[in-house]
Amino acid sequence: MTIEYLGLDSISGPLVMLEGVQDAAYDEIVEFTVDRTKRKLGRIIEVYEDKAIIQVFESTADMSLENTHTRLTGRSLELPVAPEILGRTFDGVGRPIDGLGEIDYVTKRDVNGDPLNPVSREYPRNFIQTGVSAIDALTTLIRGQKLPIFSGDGLPHNDLAAQIVRQANLGETSGEEFGVVFAAMGVKHDVADYFRRTFEESGVLDHVTMFLNLASDPVVERIMTPRVALTAAEYLAYDRGMHILVIMTDMTSYCEALREISSTKQEIPSRKGYPGYLYSDLATLYERAGIVAGKPGSVTQIPILTMPNDDITHPIPDLTGYITEGQIVLDRDLQGKTIYPPINILPSLSRLMKDGIGEGYTREDHQSVANQLFASYSRVNEVRSLASVIGEDDLAPTDKKYLAFGREFEQHFIGQEKDENRTILETLEHGWELLRMLPREELDRIDTQLLDKYYNHTREGDLIG
Incomplete structure (x- = not known):
């Protein structure tokens, strides 16, 4: 028998308290009827004795202690799923x-x-091609990985997210099904329209499922958005056998919503006012990426977060870095040089890339090229520091070549057009073109056999299946 409770005991922001409840359970969905006409949903977030604290998914402005009827459904929030959710x-x-x-x-x-x-x-293998050279060559995204993008206010993370959605694929030789689940949290209306329009005009919407939580939507809904998106991804991956890339932006909005709810519940705050369970809460989202033995498909995550004041030690990027397998860092100085995407490769890394590239995955020289590009670009920064002291004219000839290499690397390897989709082979060949600007004896991170094969000429080839 379903019991309907008349009235509420208190209302505080998006939270309401109901006393005298029976058999209530944590995370249970609650249905409200306001003024006998309007229906709303809520979720029980705390139960003690006969009291239940409920998050309301919509505004509580029209709810009062007398005009609301409450019914417990006996189930948690469920997402209806079918193959038709794509598009x-x-x-x-x-x-x-x-x-x-x-x-x-x-x-x-x-x-x-x-x-x-x-x-x-299962251990993540095989790469996902994004068409962005700085990612594909140097911080390669592997199927089943969780690889966040650390950005800042005003940096083009939305443009980069849209470009990855448009261009991401499993490689030219793969015949497996691929799809994208895109979740936006707390975005403005113009940003949401940008994503919709971009995906429609580029013709990729048929393999994209979008979940949009706008800045004007209830804060509580923001907490559910990534969970709903990941549920859709898991269905498409493990039931439909697809390889799904989940892009979630902006995780900072999600964490701020979590902090707001925690403050309303009068919980004891931790670092920067965020709840002490922020780490475990983020882990419940990020750990839903992966490959499950005996099930087809995979779920790969790219969570995007904006670092408050560009502080990488802030709790959100700090805890995200502990849980995930690397990070892609956007840089404000590169943005100031009008380089897009402004990816700073030195603090960026992909911890799983070594096991999903090379012969049998991308090309035999991939790891060596990546190592040499990292080492050479690191040397560029040292030479720039020296040039700022003694002047560029007094540098050694080799150091001048490193400066030229650095300019070309930033402008034409890291930098590319927003609609430029490079294959992994094009990216690797471009890497070799840059390395040929340096004397061969400077390329100490590449095996001699690979140097003999690639340094003096361009090799045409295809991905090894």
């Missing part, structure tokens, strides 16, 4: 907002995901 756009809790009607769903899935036995995980 569709939803709000932050999975309701269609593209005017194409409701989804004729096959099943419903708990947005918190299914428990996963760690020993059932």
Whole structure:
């Protein structure tokens, strides 16, 4: 028998308290009826004795202690899923907002995901090509990996996210199905329209599922958006056998929503006012990436976050770095040089890249080229520091070549057009063109056999399957 509770005991921002409840459970979905006409959803976030604290997914402005009826559903939030979710756009809790009607769903899935036995995980292999040289060559994205982008206010992370969605693929020789789940949290209307328009005009919307939580939407909905998106990704990957790339922007908005809710609950704050469970909460999202033994497909994540005051030691990037397998760092100085994308390769890394590149994956020289480009660019910064003291004219001839290499590397390897889609072979060949600017004896990170094969000429070839 369903019990309906009349009235509320207190309302505080997006939270309401209900007393006298029976058999309430944490994370249970609650249905509200306001003034006997308007329906809203909420989620139980705390239970003690006969009291329940409930997050309301919409505004509580029209709710009062007397005009609200509450019913416990006995279930957590579920997302209706079907193959048709590809090409569709939803709000932050999975309701269609593209005017194409409701989804004729096959099943419903708990947005918190299914428990996963760690020993059932398979080690990530194979790369995902983004068409962006600085990522593909130097911080390669591997299927099943979680590789965040650390950005800052005013840096073009939205442009980079849209470019990756447009260009990402499994490589020219792969015949496997690929799709993208894109989740935006706390974005402005013009940014949401930019993403919609970009994906439609580029013709990639048919393999993209979008979840949009706008800045004007309820804060509580923002907390559910990444969970809903990852649930859709898991269905497409493990039930439909697709390789899914999940891009989530901006995780800073998510964490700020979490802090706001925590403050409303009067919890004891931790660093910078964020709740003490921020690490474990982020882990419940990031750890949903991976490859599961016995199931087809994979889930790969690119969470994007803006570092407050460009501080990489801030709790959000700091904790994200602990959980994930590397990071891609956008740099304000490169942005000032009008270089796009302004990826600073020196603090950027992909911890899993070594096992998903090279012969059998990309090309035999990939790791060596990446190592040499890192080493040579690091030397460029040393030479620039020396030139600032003694002047560029007094530098040794080799040092002058490093300065020329650095300019070309930044402008034409890291830098590329927003609609420029480079294959991994084009990227590697471009890397060799840059390395040929340096004397052969300076290339001490590359095996002699590879130097003999690639240094003096350009090799045409295809990806090794």
